[in-house]
Amino acid sequence: xxxxxxxxxxxxxxxxxxxxxxxxxxxxxxxxxxxxxxxxxxxxxxxxxxxxxxxxxxxxxxxxxxxxxxxxxxxxxxxxxxxxxxxxxxxxxxxxxxxxxxxxxxxxxxxxxxxxxxxxxxxxxxxxxxxxxxxxxxxxxxxxxxxxxxxxxxxxxxxxxxxxxxxxxxxxxxxxxxxxxxxxxxxxxxxxxxxxxxxxxxxxxxxxxxxxxxxxxxxxxxxxxxxxxxxxxxxxxxxxxxxxxxxxxxxxxxxxxxxxxxxxxxxxxxxxxxxxxxxxxxxxxx
Numbered sequence: 001x002x003x004x005x006x007x008x009x010x011x012x013x014x015x016x017x018x019x020x021x022x023x024x025x026x027x028x029x030x031x032x033x034x035x036x037x038x039x040x041x042x043x044x045x046x047x048x049x050x051x052x053x054x055x056x057x058x059x060x061x062x063x064x065x066x067x068x069x070x071x072x073x074x075x076x077x078x079x080x081x082x083x084x085x086x087x088x089x090x091x092x093x094x095x096x097x098x099x100x101x102x103x104x105x106x107x108x109x110x111x112x113x114x115x116x117x118x119x120x121x122x123x124x125x126x127x128x129x130x131x132x133x134x135x136x137x138x139x140x141x142x143x144x145x146x147x148x149x150x151x152x153x154x155x156x157x158x159x160x161x162x163x164x165x166x167x168x169x170x171x172x173x174x175x176x177x178x179x180x181x182x183x184x185x186x187x188x189x190x191x192x193x194x195x196x197x198x199x200x201x202x203x204x205x206x207x208x209x210x211x212x213x214x215x216x217x218x219x220x221x222x223x224x225x226x227x228x229x230x231x232x233x234x235x236x237x238x239x240x241x242x243x244x245x246x247x248x249x250x251x252x253x254x255x256x257x258x259x260x261x262x263x264x265x266x267x268x269x270x271x272x273x274x275x276x277x278x279x280x281x282x283x284x285x286x
Contacts, residue, residue, distance in 0.1 A: 033157075058100050189201045
């Protein structure tokens with residue numbers, strides 16, 4: 001195998017060819033960083049978090065594929081992944097994940113002590129999430145904590161503290177993750193039932209679509225309440241209104257429970273996260 005072929009396999013293993021996961025991790029981190037800095041984040045901190053997001057999401061994908069290496073060959077959507085197909089060895093994959101995590105930690109070392117301490121919790125969440133699908137009926141909620149942990153870290157890095165606003169935003173992100181990842185889980189529900197993997201799509205059963213929409217509403221309600229608390233202006237609520245419109249569009253995509261529509265709704269959540277960030281950024285700009 002040539003070096004280029006090996007690097008291409010690593011790219012697929014890290015999901016760099018499918019950056020939706022990086023974006024869904026990045027948007028809530030940017031929400032937190034912008035609010036913590038009142039719209040003027042330290043640019044060094046910003047770049048550390050952006051690069052750290054890419055590195056940790058890539059490492060998380062590798063750990064996820066390692067955890068699911070005996071399940072993925074039986075799922076149509078995942079059977080061609082490098083670990084599932086036997087194109088990359090488990091030791092090689094774990095070494096790559098460890099290297100990426102080490103690089104992310106070296107970036108964090110430039111920040112304050114509280115952020116460094118929180119990074120250990122973030123690492124634990126990222127490494128343990130893939131295994132929750134064995135015993136936790138709603139691993140998507142656990143994913144929301146893992147994907148949202150950049151919020152308290154951003155506050156810690158920017159201000160040296162983690163105020164209640166950070167935890168409120170983390171709670172909002174848990175509901176957002178429950179919404180978009182349940183739609184994602186609806187794509188694999190039949191395969192997951194066959195192989196014994198747990199998911200919120202299975203747990204909610206025939207109420208899956210209702211659960212997705214209620215999760216969107218809970219997320220937006222928390223963010224709206226946070227806006228009142230922080231005395232945010234009309235651009236902020238404009239971003240939330242745009243996100244609500246997108247959530248309604250997602251309902252149209254998932255209401256029939258067809259795989260293509262559910263997957264499209266999942267991917268479109270990138271724009272929902274971007275709309276909320278745009279509202280925050282414009283609010284502080286004006």
